[in-house]
Amino acid sequence: MIPLRLKIATQRGEPFIVRLNDDRHFLDATYGRMTAFDAQLEDVTANAALYATNHGPLHIYDTDPTETHGDVLFVVPDRKIAHRFIRANSRHNTFLVTERCDQLCVMCSQPPKENHTDMFPHFEAAALLTETGKTIGISGGEPLLYKDELFGLLERVLTARPDLRFHILTNGQHFCEEDAGALSALPRDSILWGIPLYSHKSATHDEIVGKQGAHGRLMQSLAILARTGSAIELRTVVMQPNAAQLPSLARFISSHVPFISVWAIMQLENIGYGRQNWDQLFFDNSVDFAPIASAMNLVRARGIEARLYNFPLCTVPFEYRELAPQTISDWKRAYPDICEPCSMKTECSGFFEWHPHNKSYEGVRPI
Ligand code: SF4
Incomplete structure (x- = not known):
């Protein structure tokens, strides 16, 4: 089953919204520029992708960043999860x-x-x-x-x-x-x-x-x-x-x-x-x-x-x-x-x- 929640780690305390961008380009169809909500992929390791966000570094575990490119996440730091509010490659x-x-x-x-x-x-x-x-x-x-x-x-x-x-x-x-x-x-x-x-x-x-x-x-x-x-x-x-x-x-x-x-x-x-x-x-x-x-x-x-x-x-x-x-x-x-x-x-x-x-x-x- 396609996961609607991702395992994450971040230092920020309050929940926040981010849009994931892979390392090739920013998603600019909406605003034509990077917004305060955009997170940029910086590094990929065996089990995690590291993004730079306005709220500090965000680690997302056990996902392929190419499959989450353009997703809009609701990040809940204290529960160490992010809800995929919008999956860019889905109609649902x-x-x-x-x-x-x-x-x-x-x-x-x-x-x-x-x-x-x-x-x-x-x-x-x-x-x-x-x-x-x-x-x-x-x-x-x-x-x-x-x-x-x-x-x-x-x-x-x-x-x-x-x-x-x-x-x-x-x-x-x-x-x-x-x-x-x-x-x-x-x-x-x-x-x-x-x-x-x-x-x-x-x-x-x-x-x-x-x-x-x-x-x-x-x-x-x-x-x-x-x-x-x-x-x-x-x-x-x-x-x-x-x-x-x-x-x-x-x-x-x-x-x-x-x-x-x-x-x-x-x-x-x-x-x-x-x-x-x-x-x-x-x-x-x-x-x-x-x-x-x-x-x-x-x-x-x-x-x-x-x-x-x-x-x-x-x-x-x-x-x-x-x-x-x-x-x-x-x-x-x-x-x-x-x-x-x-x-x-x-x-x-x-x-x-x-x-x-x-x-x-x-x-x-x-x-
Ligand atoms: S019509 Fe749909 S449910 Fe029926 S056999 Fe084909 S794929 Fe399966």
């Missing part, structure tokens, strides 16, 4: 801005915690150092619990760096009329709001997210986002409790929220509560694709884009495979031995690293 960079959440979804991959540390200033600094044209994910927990901080970051970063894009995952419980001005002022093409909707029935949706009234509140938020011209990616994890209802959900989406940019039907991740509840939740689409096919046909016939996220391609009928992009992040994507001879491996999402192959899709076989 996400800021986890909080672990707090006001829902308790049955399949949550990141079960919420009570504590919160405000890292927004560090995330903002990292975003500003990001390579030209990248998309940055923002996730939680529920990011909108810190709406002022989030909107402030988006406004400042997108003003300074209009080339960047943000993909923000939110439970859609916190948009209100007072946000309309801030939302309207944000550039529509630069932000995609990823929002879960699990059923057309409020009782089913509320039960899945563990919050009474969540479905109704979500509809209010979607209306506000629509009025402000915000781009929405509606996300539905397919599970045993909602799979049969997908065609009804498709009809609901077509008639109530046809303004969305895309509807993503997603496969379940076996981690967090998703692992605890796997036997009751996992829906094997390789055995029964009919409700998914019917739902996708319905929305697409009405001009709504539909996609399949996190589906192994061989579990999807041929005619729907072009709608299943490689969505599992590179650092947590894995392919078992059976995938070796597969002609579609480079296009396939494969599996989450922690996928249980003994309780899995029946229909996995090389294409």
